[in-house]
Amino acid sequence: MISVKHNKTLLIIFTILYTVIMGILLIWIKELSPETYAHVENVYLEPSGQSISLTGENLDHNFSAILASTSPEEESLVTTKFTWSEVYDIQIKENIAWAANNKKGIVAFNIDNPSSPYIVSSLELPNNPVIWRITINDNYLFTSSTKNGLYIIDISKPETPKLLSWLDLPGTTNQIVTQNNLALVAAGESGLQIVDIKNKNRPKLLSSTFPRQNLDCYFFTVCVKKNLAFISGREINSRQAVTYCIDFSDPKAPVEIGKIHHTGSKTVWDSLIIKDVLYCGTTNGITKINISEGLSSKREKFLHDFSILRLHSTENSLFVASKGQRIHRLDLKNNFNIKTFHIPRRACRCITTKKNFAFIGSGIQGITIVTLKYPDNGSQDILSLKSNLKPDEFLYSHKNNLVIFGHKKVCLAYFHPESNKYKIVREIKFKERIIETAHEKNKVFFSVLNKGIYTIRLNNGEWNIEESFLPINESIKSLKIFNNKLYICVKEKIIIADISSIKPKIINEISIKNTPNLISFRDNYAFISTTNSGHEKHIGIDIYKVSDNTFQPISNIIYPKTINQTNTSNGILFRDNILLDSGSEGLITIDISSIQKPEILDSVEFSKTCETSQIIGDIVYVNHNRGGLSFMDISNPRKIKKLGYLQSNRKSKIVNNKIYSFDSIGNMSCAPAPVALPQKSVGHSSLTLDLPKDIQSGSYDLFFSNEKRYIRIKKALTLTGNKKWILNAINIKKAYAFSETI
Incomplete structure (x- = not known):
């Protein structure tokens, strides 16, 4: 008996060990098995011109193809050049672009062909100076070198x-400017400082004392008109931007003859004069002054909320480099119309131009060259708000109306079918910024800081805006409409307003343990994203049953600590029984x-911070806070798949199969x-995809995932005006070399 019992025990142990070993072996074999991911080798346009065929491997295995309009920012980029140091200024003389290359001195590029510039020479300077700005006068280049003074270089060869x-x-x-035989x-x-440069081999300092004693200023920029110098920077103690006017006749x-402060700005970084107008680029936009009437003349301000780094002018345009990788082009003849160019993934430290090209100093990234011809691919700006967009939900559509929310104003645009154009028909400005928005059919609600909530009613290009029906000084986190009621999230409570009648009224306030950041509804349930009131950390989502204007707790979704620490919810979306x-x-x-008992299925992280999202069918579109649009496939919610990313400086929203995009100053393109390209025939090594027929002509990118x-x-593809698809020269191997991991 003992022997039999012992044998049974050994058999059980052997069975368990065998099962464990075989399980480990199967996992090991699976890990060593070759990947079966889809891979494209070639793309062909079918003779019909209405579909493309792909060849490759595993094309029948979870493969997706997306067609997306080429972004205007990508269209404008011509080339980039690395210079082994930081480029902070560029000046052009004839066919040579001279770059201030920080501690590496100066570098000269031949730009006969702007798409293929090449270095013709470089010159390192003694004493290891940091080259910040350069000025060219005739055959001489003058460098400002921070702590090392002034260098004069002969560039005749x-x-x-x-x-x-x-x-x-x-x-x-x-900064240095030259006039006649003087450098200021x-x-x-x-x-x-004023220097005599008549003898380029022996410059001589003429004056180095500012008229005012105990100077409490730091100056970055100087520009000249006849015998007047305008020197700008900041006052150190008051931290205000300031400009002095100096008469240097002697x-x-x-002699100091005037001084102004730039209200609301801390520093003037750059300045220039066009005819009789002084432009000062500050930390809060550009100040425009007519100096023929003196510094005390009326001042204009534009490009508010932008920190201006550098200015450059041509005969008809003013170019402005601002923080956030942006170049603004202002038409000096056409009512100061502004277009914004985004420099993808490149800094903008300075700008100069030649013909239709802009040469941009990108700091440590060297030189960036872009074309100034706005792309003719159907994405041209079709209206302008002249305001940056602040609310997360910044655009609503109702019939032919668009309601667009700027930083401190609301614009109504109406689409005229006969002209196929949008036109702003009305705008209302506020002194305080717009915080949150919500809409239902033809009614739009929005909150204004320290003012309360306003209502807009739309009707065929006309609108009525009603005074604030809820004066509230609390910080409004979110607005949402459900069953003719407006739900308002504030700190530790939700306010409910009945909006079924013309005059909305408050009907209840519900206390919430944690701060409700966001609320959304499905059926008769409320889903509330909350943060810890003390630490502002994302906790999860609380679920409530909504009944008779009250909330009954049902359950909650608690996220892992890693999400708690870093993630802030900004959108709760639904597709069938899936919450996103x-x-x-x-x-x-x-x-x-x-x-x-809600169940977390999958998650995916972004390398760029997400600002807003929307879901259309099985695709989620994600706006990033510095521009750009990602799109994800959630047809299998247990395995989110990234389909692609469009680099852009624009905030976007998709309405009726169109993507409305706004740059940083409110220029709208459509x-x-x-x-998603439907699959016509599918095989392991070949795949045919149908191309859309009713789509706007222009240039298109292909995304394979x-x-x-x-x-x-x-x-990859171009649709001509007569609706003919053209497959452009493409390089699949190069695309895979720069592929992005999901």
Whole structure:
């Protein structure tokens, strides 16, 4: 008996060990098995011109294709050049672009062909100066070198530039302008320096004392009109932007004749004069002053809320480089019309132009060259708000009406079918900024900081805006409409307003343990995203049963600690029984078929912060806070698949198969929304995809994705005006070399 019992025990142990070993072996074999991801080798346009065929491997295995209109920003980029140091200024003389290359001196590029510039020479300077700004006068280049003073270089032979002289100067040499035989220097804490440069081999300092004693300023920029110098920077103690006007008729004894402060700005970074107008680029937009009437004349301000880094002018345009990788082009003849160019993934430290090209100093990223011809691909700006967009939900559509929310104003645009154009028919400005918005059919609600909530009613290009029906000083986190009621999220409570009648009224207030950041509804359930009141950390989603204007707790979704620490919910979306929580760091899919026991299915992280999301069919479109649009496939909610990413500086929203995009100052463009290409015939090594017929002409990108990565083929296809598809020259291997992992 003992022997039999012992044998049974050994058999059980052997069976368990065998099962464990075989399980480990199967997992090991699976890990070593070759991947079966779809891979494209070639793309062909079918003779019909209405479909494309792909060849490759595993094309029948979870493969997706997206057609997306080429972004205007990508269209404008010509080329980039690395320069082994930071580029902070560029000046052009004839066919040579001279770059201030920080500690590496100066570099000369031949730009006969702007798409293929090449270095013709470089010159490192003694004393290891930091080259910040350069000025060219005739055959001489003058450099400002922060703590090392002024350098003068002979550039008559670009292949062999020659250092002629160096002059040590007080203070920090930030910018130099030349006039006749004088160089005027904005010298940081040492004010204005005036140098005699008649003899380029022996420059001589004429004056280095600013008229005012105990100067409390730091100066970055100087520009000149006749015998007047305008030197700008900031006052150190008051931290205000300031401009002085100096008469240097006697360069040995300059005289201060005026001074202004730029209200609301801390610093003037750059300035220039066009005819009799002084433009000062500040930390809060551009100040425009007619100096023929003196510094005390009326001032204009534009490009508010932008920190201006550098200015450049041509005969008809003013170019402005601002923080956030943006270049603004202002038409000086056409009512100051503004167009904005975004420099994808490149900094904008300075700008100069030649013909139809802009040469941009991108700091440590070298030189960026863009074309100034706005792309003719159907994505041109079709109206302008002249305001940046602040609310997350910034655009609503009702019939032919668009309601667009700027930073401190609301615009109504109406689409005229006969002209096929939008036109702003009315706008209302506020002193305070617009915080949150919500809409239902022809009614739009929005909250204004420290004012309350307003209502707009739309009707065929006409609208009525009603005064604030809810004066509230609390910080409004979210607005949502459900069953003729407006739900208002504020700190630790939700206010409910009945909006069924013309005059809305408050009917209840519900206390919430944590701060409700966002509320959304499905059937008769409320889903509330909350944060910890003390630490502002995302906790999860609380679910309530809605009944008789009250909330009954049902369940909650608690996220792992990693999500709590980094993620902030900014959208709760639904597709069937799937809840999609769109957070600042990624997306989460949750099964809510059992409302008492919701189940987290999958999550995906973003490398760029998410601002808003919307869901159309099985595709989620994600706006990123610095521009750009990602799109995800959630047809399998347990496996979110990234389909692609459109680089852009624009905020976008998709309405009626169109993508409305707004740049940083409210210029709106309209282009076809990304389209999933239907599969016509599917095989392991071949695949045919139908191309859309009723779509706007222009240039299009192709995105191919499998479970692991996606690739983007830029400008793969072009649809002509007579609706003929053209397959452009494409390089699949190059696309895979720069593929992005999901």
